Amino acid sequence: MAQAFTPGLMRGSGILIRKVRRLPLKGEILVEKGDVVKASDVVARTELPGPVQVLKISHRLGCQPDELPDLMTVGVGDWVEKGEKIAESKGFWGFFKSEYLATASGKVDSISRVNGQVYLRGKPTPVEVEAYVAGTIVEIIEEEGVVVETTATVVQGIFGVGGEEGGTLMIGVDSPSETLGAEGITAEMEGAVVVVGAGLELETIVRAQEVGVAALVGGAIHDKDLRALLGVDIGVAITGNEDLGITLVVTEGFGRLPMDGGTWKLLVASAGRLASINGATQIRAGVLRPEILVPTPDLKGILHADEGGMGLDVGSRIVVIRTPYFGRAGVVTQLVVEPQQVESEARVRVLGVRFDDGEEAIVPRANVERLEV
Amino acid sequence: MTQVHEKNLKNVLATDCGSTTTKAVYIEKKEEGYRLVMRGEAPTTVESPFEDVTRGVVNATEELEELTGRVFLEEEGKGILRPCKEKSGVDAYISTSSAGGGLQMLVAGVVKEMTAESAHRAALGAGAIVMETLAINDGRQTWERFELIRTLRPDMILLSGGTDGGDLSHVVEMAEVIREAKxxxxxxxxxxxxxxxxxxxxxxxxxxxxxxxxxxxxxxNLRPTLERENLFPAREKIHDLFMEHVMQQAPGYPKLIDWTDAPIMPTPGAVGSLIERVAEQEEIQVIGVDIGGATTDIFSVFQETFNRTVSANLGMSYSISQVMAESGWENVMRWVPFSMDEQELRNRIKNKMIRPTTIPQSLEELILEQALAREALRLSFDHHRSLAVGLKGIQQQRTIAEAFAQSTSGDSLVHMEGLDLLVGSGGVLSHAPRRAQAMAMLTDAFQPVGITQLAVDSIFMMPHLGVLSTINAQAAVEVFEADCLIHLGTTIAPTGTVRKGRPLVEVDLEVGESFSLHVGDLKLIPLGVGESVKATLRPDKKIDVGAGKGEGWEGELTGGQVGLLFDGRGRPLLFPEDDLQRVKMITSWHHAMSLYPGCRA
Structure with missing residues (x-):
């Protein structure tokens, strides 16, 4: 039987996942192999070098840059406080000396003979890395980080904004084609991950920000709502650092689309559990998709993993991801081996699909994604 | 790695390890010269779970083996067989690479418009992605420079500054900034x-x-005096370090380096080498463009000066939303002969951005995608024109005043009236369902004037030929002409204004066809690949067809898969404000070139 490869997103339950939690610089590991951790537990810590202040001392003292080291009253490596004398001119026969008082606190990093400047490094900034997902520490990466392992329900989104968050998973609507309006966001949703159904609407997002909802998950978002929310038009899909106070994940795309039925069922089955969510998306080589992880340590082994990039056969359920059939789901009826000409006159590999309403069509294989069985 | 500089290679295997696909080509010397025999491809394997670039090379080469019946691989894929024997092996194996994000550099100089700009050009010319340019007068605070250097994590830094014998302090200060940033x-x-x-x-x-x-x-020094630029040593060193440092760190590359017979080149660096070589050998002025999913590279050789620019966020899939954001709704839609809901189109573009591998199924989608391509090409070319202003090498000189004015004067080296050949590459051009569509996109975006030949790269082979040119330039140029280029034809675009009703130019073609080209006309005369026709062009006294205002032109016009395109639309192209008039106008263009026969505007 003919088979085809189609891109897809990982969505399933009982999936064994491993998350590498790495520090930006080498630092201290706070857990040990075998430890059971909560999502909010700090597992590693380090300090980022402090900001550098440049002190233009030779200019102020009226000396040549190469004279500066001899005029310094502190040396490289010394800590100085703001207001402390750190240099003094020779004056005239010991008189009329002028002093330079540090304009900031910091450690003397270097003294330049070239430009007569002193570089002060401020206090380091502590950085902590949390486990992000509840599970077991299965590997220690010395001085760099840890690997957390758990069994979880996994839903990869297609696009998201905002970084790592966590909270109780709540379902805000009764079906995947409904959309939760702003009035549906209640005080009980503070700190929760809320599934809003088909659409993430601007008013709902703004209300959720006000209430303090941790994250919203929906089928699709309208481009104009995203632009209004971010204040800019996203040109390339590299996200995750937006400072919105909320994380958003869409599972299907842009526009108005119901959430896929399989995804909906997975999320409904996980309601009430603690979820970890990350909106970070990078659609480049080494693609990174947003994700919703709901640890289910009580479920062992892979029950169902609908991993993207798997084969496509006659009978596979698919959704079309480009106009003119965008968003329509159906079943593959034929996989044509030889390239065929489509309406645009491009000769491409195609498949036949019977949509859920009975209509049949031919679509390029590149324009479909496989859905869960 | 063994170095070959063999002039009489019998055959060559070349690969280009791109970020998503590894493409292998097999080239053989035949009676008529070097020719492409076959091409194979496989997914690149730099990332997990493989993390070994040679897996992709082996897979792409295995496809070549199946297609040619020749054995290229050593047993168990442990390397490429050499030398060439009757049914196995090759005389040389070469490769380029842009996998893993290509070569990412930070450049620094003293004066933004002088040494920093020269360093920027040197890095781009070597095929790098320039992440940021630092200069003493760049307006940044010192701490901001620290932050940039620390957070960008480049593959290497190019530091320039000061003329030989001149002031030392500023360049030394920039070195201190780099040190402090750790x-x-x-x-x-x-x-x-x-x-x-x-x-x-x-x-x-x-x-x-x-x-x-x-x-x-x-x-x-890449700027030994203010009036002189010497980029070659810096470019060469960048290539060396790309091999010795960057590639050595990438998964599987030490093995690949061992397999190859010439240094692995960054993909855009190889394309640039080829364009340079072709311009030199044919003594022509060339523009090459590669429009990819994420970026658009433009290469040009004018007055023997090579320039390359990268528009890092203008592309047809990953960056398509940026094309819309930068160009604007009106500029995109002016190429489209039907109206659309703006929000609907914006959602479609975003959906393409997040699912970059989809292709246009309907004619409407194709027209929209090609409209976006025109804008991506136009914006990238504007960018190129604004940066292609410098010198290259030490042979050419300019005054100090000109040097200071280089980035803002608009005195670009790119003069379209001198352009001989425009080559397009990238899926939207090379795989356009009709070749006329590629010709239309290139003509509309670059708006060539006078007489210009147009071509597309058939299978994106320019990187392979670029690295081949480093070991056998003649072979590279032969394959480029015979197999890489698909000649589309020639555009003849008069410029200037005429009194209402008067023709721009009277055209006599030796095949017996004569006609008057009027303002706004677009006329396509079929003339096949390898064919040429003697033509006489008699312009109005205020019109220039490439020989000067009012000067007649006689010569051979070269055909191609599309033919001769007489373009009387003027430069720049102007669009009526009235939407019905605009639709009528572009529909007439579409009909003239049979671009979208099925489209009902």
Whole structure:
């Protein structure tokens, strides 16, 4: 039987996942192999070098840059406080000396003979890395980080904004084609991950920000709502650092689309559990998709993993991801081996699909994604 | 790695390891010269779970083996068989690479418009992605420079500054900034490579500052005097370090380096080499464009000066939303002969951005995608024109005043009236369902004037031929002409204004066809690949067809898969404000070139 490869997103339950939690610089590991951790537990810590202040001392003292080291009253490596004398001119026969008082606190990093400047490094900034997902520490990466392992329900989104968050998973609507309006966001949703159904609407997002909802998950978002929310038009899909106070994940795309039925069922089955969510998306080589992880340590082994990039056969359920059939789901009826000409006159590999309403069509294989069985 | 500089290679295997696909081509010397025999491809395997680039090379080569019936691989894929025997092996194996994000550089100079700009050009010319350019007068605070250097994590830094014998302090200060930032390399090697190509008198002091914390390499000053630029040594060193440092860190590359017979080149660097070589050998002025999913590269050779620019966020899939954001709704839609709901189109573009591998199924989608391509090409070319202003090499000189004015004067080196050949590459051009569509996109975006030949790269083979040109230039040019280029034809675009009702130019073609080209006309005359026709062009006294205002032109016009395109639309192309008039106008263009026969505007 003919088979085809189609891109897809990982969505399933009982999936064994491993998350590498790495520090930006080498630092201290706070857990040990075998430890059971909560999502909010700090597992590693380090300090980022402090900001550098440049002190233009030779200019102020009226000396040549190469004279500066001899005029310094502190040396490289010394800590100085703001207001402390750190240099003094020779004056005239010991008189009329002028002093330079540090304009900031910091450690003397270097003294330049070239430009007569002193570089002060401020206090380091502590950085902590949390486990992000509840599970077991299965590997220690010395001085760099840890690997957390758990069994979880996994839903990869297609696009998201905002970084790592966590909270109780709540379902805000009764079906995947409904959309939760702003009035549906209640005080009980503070700190929760809320599934809003088909659409993430601007008013709902703004209300959720006000209430303090941790994250919203929906089928699709309208481009104009995203632009209004971010204040800019996203040109390339590299996200995750937006400072919105909320994380958003869409599972299907842009526009108005119901959430896929399989995804909906997975999320409904996980309601009430603690979820970890990350909106970070990078659609480049080494693609990174947003994700919703709901640890289910009580479920062992892979029950169902609908991993993207798997084969496509006659009978596979698919959704079309480009106009003119965008968003329509159906079943593959034929996989044509030889390239065929489509309406645009491009000769491409195609498949036949019977949509859920009975209509049949031919679509390029590149324009479909496989859905869960 | 064994180096070959063999003039009489019987055959060559070349691969280009791109970020998503590894493409292999097999070239053989035949009676008529070097020719492409076959092409194979496979997914690139730099990332997990494989993390070994040679897996993709082996897979792409296996496809070539199946298609040619020839054996290229050693047993168990342990390398490429050499030398060439009757049914196996090749005389040379060469490769380019842009996998893993290509070569990412930070450049620094003293004056933004002078040494920093020269360093920027040197890095781009070597095929790098320039992440940021630092200069003493760049308007940043010192701490901002620290932050940039620390957070960007480049593959290497190119530091320039000062003319030989001139002031030392500023370039030494920039070296101190680099030291204080404590830069780390992207791929985790112990020390970050830094190339110093500044004032030679500053070299010992720069070595004292950076020698301990970086892998420092000192080369000739890329701006030895204000009036002279010498980019070649810096470019060569960038290529060396790309091999020795960057590639050595990438998964599987030490093995690949061992397999190849010439240094692995960054993909855009190889394309640039080829364009340069073709311009030199054919003594022509050339523009090459490669429009990809994420970026658009433009290469040009005008007045023997090579320039390359990268528009990092203008592309047809990953960056398509940026094309819309930068160009604007009106500019995109002016190419489209039907109306659309703006929000609907914006959602479609975003959906393409997040699912970059989809293709246009309907004619409407194709027209929209090609409209976006026109804008991506136009914006990238504007960018190129604004940067392609400098010198290259030490043969050419300009005055100090001209040098200071280089980035803002608009005195670009790109003069369209002198352009001989425009080559397009990238899926939207090479795989357009009709070749006329590729010709229309190139003509509308670049708006060539006078007489210009147009072509597309058939299978994106320019990177392979670029690296081939380093070991056998003649072979590279032969394959480029015979198999790589698909000649589309020639555009004849008169410029100037005429009195209402008067023809722009009277055209006589030796085949017996004569006609008057009027303002707004677009006329396509079929003339096949390899065919040419003697033509006489008699322009109005205020019109230039390439020979000067009012000057007649006689010569051979070369055909191609599309033919001769007589373009009387004027430059720049102007669109009526009235939407019905606009639709009528572009529909007439579409009909003239049979672009979208099925479209009902």
């Amino acid at each position: 830069p780390a390399s992207r791929l985790g090697s112990a020390k970050l490579p830094v190339i110093f190509a500044g004032n030679k008198d500053a070299a010992p002091r720069v070595e004292g500052i950076l020698g301990e914390i970086c892998d420092l390499f000192i080369v000739d």
